[in-house]
Amino acid sequence: MGFRTLDDMELSGKVVLTRVDINVPVENGRVTDTTRIDRIVPTVRDLRAAGARVVLLAHFGRPKGKVVPEMSLKQVVPSLSDALGVEVGFADGNYGQAVSGMEDGDVLLFENVRFNPGEESDDEGFARRLAGLGDVYCNDAFSAAHRAHATTHALARMLPACAGRSMEAELKALEAALGSPRPPVAAVVGGAKVSSKLDLLANLVTKVQHLIIGGGMANTFLAAQGVDVQKSLCEHDLLDTARDIAARAEQAGCTILLPRDVVVAQEFRANPETRTVKAEEVPEGWMILDAGPDSVMHIRTVLDGCATLVWNGPLGAFEMEPFDRATTAAAQHAAKLTRDGALVSVAGGGDTVAALNHAGVAEDFTYISTAGGAFLEWMEGKELPGVAALSA
Numbered sequence: 001m002g003f004r005t006l007d008d009m010e011l012s013g014k015v016v017l018t019r020v021d022i023n024v025p026v027e028n029g030r031v032t033d034t035t036r037i038d039r040i041v042p043t044v045r046d047l048r049a050a051g052a053r054v055v056l057l058a059h060f061g062r063p064k065g066k067v068v069p070e071m072s073l074k075q076v077v078p079s080l081s082d083a084l085g086v087e088v089g090f091a092d093g094n095y096g097q098a099v100s101g102m103e104d105g106d107v108l109l110f111e112n113v114r115f116n117p118g119e120e121s122d123d124e125g126f127a128r129r130l131a132g133l134g135d136v137y138c139n140d141a142f143s144a145a146h147r148a149h150a151t152t153h154a155l156a157r158m159l160p161a162c163a164g165r166s167m168e169a170e171l172k173a174l175e176a177a178l179g180s181p182r183p184p185v186a187a188v189v190g191g192a193k194v195s196s197k198l199d200l201l202a203n204l205v206t207k208v209q210h211l212i213i214g215g216g217m218a219n220t221f222l223a224a225q226g227v228d229v230q231k232s233l234c235e236h237d238l239l240d241t242a243r244d245i246a247a248r249a250e251q252a253g254c255t256i257l258l259p260r261d262v263v264v265a266q267e268f269r270a271n272p273e274t275r276t277v278k279a280e281e282v283p284e285g286w287m288i289l290d291a292g293p294d295s296v297m298h299i300r301t302v303l304d305g306c307a308t309l310v311w312n313g314p315l316g317a318f319e320m321e322p323f324d325r326a327t328t329a330a331a332q333h334a335a336k337l338t339r340d341g342a343l344v345s346v347a348g349g350g351d352t353v354a355a356l357n358h359a360g361v362a363e364d365f366t367y368i369s370t371a372g373g374a375f376l377e378w379m380e381g382k383e384l385p386g387v388a389a390l391s392a
Contacts, residue, residue, distance in 0.1 A: 001108060002161040002391040003171070003346055003387070003390040003391050004161065004390075005158075005163050005165075005168050006043070006046050006050070006138065006161070006162055006163075006165065006168075007163060008088075009136055009138075009160065009162050010136075011047060011050035011051060011052040011136065012050060012052070012104070013052075013053075013104055014053065014134075014135040014136050015052075015053045015054050015055060015099055015102070015133065015134040015135050015136070015382075016047055016052045016053065016054055016055065016134065016136045016137075016138050016157065016190070017055050017057055017088070017130060017133065017136070017137050017152050017159065018040075018044070018047065018054055018055060018056050018057065018137075018138040018139075018140060018164065019057045019058070019137075019138070019139045019140065019144070019152055019155075020040045020043075020056050020057070020058050020140050020141050020164075020244075020376070021036050021039075021040075021058065021059075021061060021140075021141040021142075021371075022036055022037050022040065022056075022058045022060070022073070022076055022080065022146050023036065023058070023142045024036050024062055024076060024288050026358060027078070027188045029075050029178075030033070030068040030075075030079075031075075031076055031078075031079040032071060033086050034225075035370060036143075036370070037076070037079055037080055037083045038083055039140075039267045040140055040164070040166060041083055041084060042164075042166065043138065043140045043164035043166060044056075044084050044107060044121075044214065045084070045329045046165060046281045047138070048086070048105045048107070051104040051105065051332030052104070052105075052144070052240055052322040053099070053102040053103070053105070053108075053181040054106065054107045054108070055090075055099060055102075055108050055109075055110060055134060056080075056107065056108065056109045056110065057110055057113055057131070057151045057348070058073060058109070058110075058112070058113065058141075059095045059112055059114040059119070059144070059151075060072070060073050060076070060112045060114070060358050061112075061114070062114065063112065063114050063115055064113065064114075064120075065114065065115070065116065065117030065118075065119070065120065066117075067115045068115070068355050069140070069155060070146075071112055071114075071115075072092070072111065072112060072250070072370065073090070073109060073110075073111055073112045073215040074081070074090055074092070074111070077090050077109060077254050079172065080109065080306075081128065081341050084107060085124070085294065086107055087107075087212055088104075088107045088108070088109050089106065089108040089109065089222060090104075090108070090109050090111075091108060091110055091111065091159065092111035093111075093134060094111075094304070095110060096132075096133060099133050099134075099327035103109045103263050103310070106124060107114070109177055109230075114151075114219060115143075115148075115149050116269055116322035118150050118151055118186065119149050119151060119273065120147075120150075121150075122148045122149055122150050122153050122154050122178040122366070123148075123150050123154070124154050126150045126154075126157040127151070127154035127158060128278055130150070130151065130155055131155055131158035131159050133160065134159060135160075135163070136159055136161075136162070137155055137156050137158070137159040137160065138161070138164050139152060139156060139163055139164060139167055139386055139389075139390055140160070140164025140165065140166045140167050141166075141167070141386070142166065142170040142171070142369070142371050142374055142386075142387075143370065143371035143373075144376075144383070144384030144386060145167075145371075145374050145387050146151075146373050146374040146382070146384045146385070146386070147383040147385065147386070148385035148386075152170070152385065152386035153386060153389045154223065154389075156386070156390055157389055161389070162201045162390070163390055163391050169367070169372070170367070170369060171320040172335070172386065173182040173346050173366065173367035173369070174346065174369075174378055176344050176346065176367075177308060177309075177310045177344065177367075178207055178208075178344035178378075178379070179354035180305070181308040181344070181364055182308050182310075182344065183209060183212065183307060183308070184270050184306045184307060184308070184309035185207065185208040185209055185210070185307070185308040185309070186208060186209065186211075186212060186302055186303060186305045186306040186307060186308070186309050186310075187204045187207075187208045187210070187211050187212065187308065187309070187311070187312075188299075188309070188310075188311040188313070188315070189204065189210045189211065189212070189214070189217065189309045189312055189313055189317075190213070190214035190217060190218075190312070190313030190314045190315050190327070191211055191215045191216065191217055191234060191312075191313035192215060192216040192217070192313070193216060193217065193220075193235060193350060194217045194220045194221075194235055194238050194241065194242060196295075197217065197237060197312075197313075198241065198245075199212055199380040199381075200312070200355065200376065200379050200380045200388065201245050201380075202245065202248065202380075203379065203380050203381035204310075204379070205245060205248050205249040205252050205254045205256075206248075206254075206330075207381075208254055209253070209254060209306075210254070210255050210257060210302050210306065211249060211255070211256045211257065212257045212299055212302065212315075213256060213257065213258055213315055213318075214259070214291055214314065214316065214326070215314055215315060215316060216232070216233035216234070216313030216314065217289055217313075218258050218288075218291070218315075219232040219233055220234050220235045220236075220238055220239065220260055221236040221246070221256070221258050222259070222279055222280075223236065223242075224240075224241055224242035224243045224246070224259075227279055228280075228282065228283075228310035229282055229288060229368075230264075230282045230283070230284060230285060230286055230287060230288075231285060231287040232264075232282065232288040233284060233288075234289070239245055243317050246304055249379075251279070254299070256276075257293075257298060257299065258279070259279050259288075259292065259295040260278070260279060260292070260294045260295045260298060261276055261277065261278055261279060261293065261294040261295055262276070262277060262278075262279050262282065262288040262291060262293070262295070262322060263275070263288070263289055263290040263291070263316070263325070263326075263346045264276075264277060264282055264286040264287060264288055264289065264291050265275050265286065265287060265289055265320070266281065266285060266286055266287070267287075268289060268317065268320070268370055269320070270320050271287065271321060272321065274289075274294065274322065276292045277292075281297070284323070288314030289316055289317045289323040290315065290318075290319075290323040290324075290326050290327075291315045291316055291324070292326070294325050295315075295326065296325075296329045296330055299315075299330045299333075300329075300330065301322035302372045303334055303337060303343065304334060304337070304342075306343060307342075307343065307344065308342070308344045308345075308346075309334055309343055309345045309346070310345075310346050310347070310348070310379065311331075311334070311345065311347035311348075311356075311365075312348060312375070312376070312379060313349060313351055313352055313353055314327040314351055314352070314355040315330060316325045318354075318355045318358060320349075324355075324358060324359075327355050327359065328355075328358065328359040331356055331358075331359040331361050332361055334347075334360055334361070334365070335359075335361035335364035335365060336364075338364055338366055339364055342365075344366050345364070345365040345366045345367075345372055346366055346367045346368075347365050347367075347368050347369070348368065348369030348370070348371060348372075348374040348376075348379075349369075349372060349376060350372050350373035352368075353368060353370060356368065360380070374386075
C-alpha cells in the first residue's frame, strides 16, 4: 500500500501528533453521536500501550481561521475521556509547556486547529511549529484526507509518518474494493442527481464490470434511452452526458443496469397509492420513486456472480415507505453474500450509511466508510492529499 502503520514505528516515550476526526454533533455542550470518537479508540489505545505520549489534533466546524468559542473542542473532552477510558488533557495555548508536562501514556487534545488561519491554507510555518512539538506523525482521519491542510498534508512531510488503525483499515478496504479487487466487480451508484456524480461514473465504468444505477439518477439514464419518465426527478439537460457515459461503459466492457420495472406514485409522500409498472410504461402524471421487484431480482443475480461490490447511494427514495424496498432487499442480499464469504462489500457516503442502517445490514458489510467527501473523491479516482503525504 506504500504507507507505514503504527506497527512500523518506534513509539515508546515519543510524542505522537495524531490527526483525528472528532467533528461530532454537539447540542447544548453535549456530544449527541460518538461514532467518530469511537473510531479513534483503537489507535489511541495502541499508542498508549506502546508507551507513546498522544497529542490529538482535530478540527471542529468551520471557524474560518478565527477563534469561535462555540466551536471549541473543549466540549468534546468529557466524551473523549469516557470513550478512551483515560482523562484527556486539553490545551488552548502554551502548547509547548503542555506537551513537556506529559508522561508516557498520557493523552492531550489541542484546541481546534481551524482556529489558526494556517490550517486550511496548508501553511508550512504553522505545520513546522506543530512538528517542533512532536517526534512522530500519525494520521487517523481518512475523512479529512481529501483536504490539503496543514495537519493532514504539510505536517505529514515533516516527521516520520504513519497511518492510524482507522486510516489503515479504510485504505485496505478501499484497495480491496477498487485498487486491486477480485473480479468481477459491481458498483451500486444511486442518489438524486447525475450531475453530482459525473466524475464518479466516468471513473467507475473503467474499473467495474457491472454498474448498477438507481435513484433519481436512473431516471436520467432511462430518459436518455428515450423512456418517458413523466413527472419523475430527471436532469433533462444531461441526457447527452448520460449517453456519453453509456457509450464509454460499452467501450470498457462494463454493463450498466437500469431498472426494468419501477414503483410509481402521483406524489412523494408516505404510503400513497402506488403501482409497479415496466420502466417504459410510467402512467401520465406519475413519478418513479423506487426500483421494482423484477429489477431487484436482476441485481441479486448480478451480485451472485460478483466477487467485489462497492456501494454509494440508494436505489430509491428509501427515507419514505414503501420506497425503501429495493434498497433494503438488494442490501440484504449483498449482506448475505458477504456473510457467506462470497463477496467483499465496501460502502460509503452519508445516504448510503443511513440506508444500510435502515436495512439492518450495516454490520454485515465488509467495510462501511463514514467519510463522505473523501470516500467520494477516492471513488472518483482522485489523489487524496492526506493519503499521498503518508505515502511520500
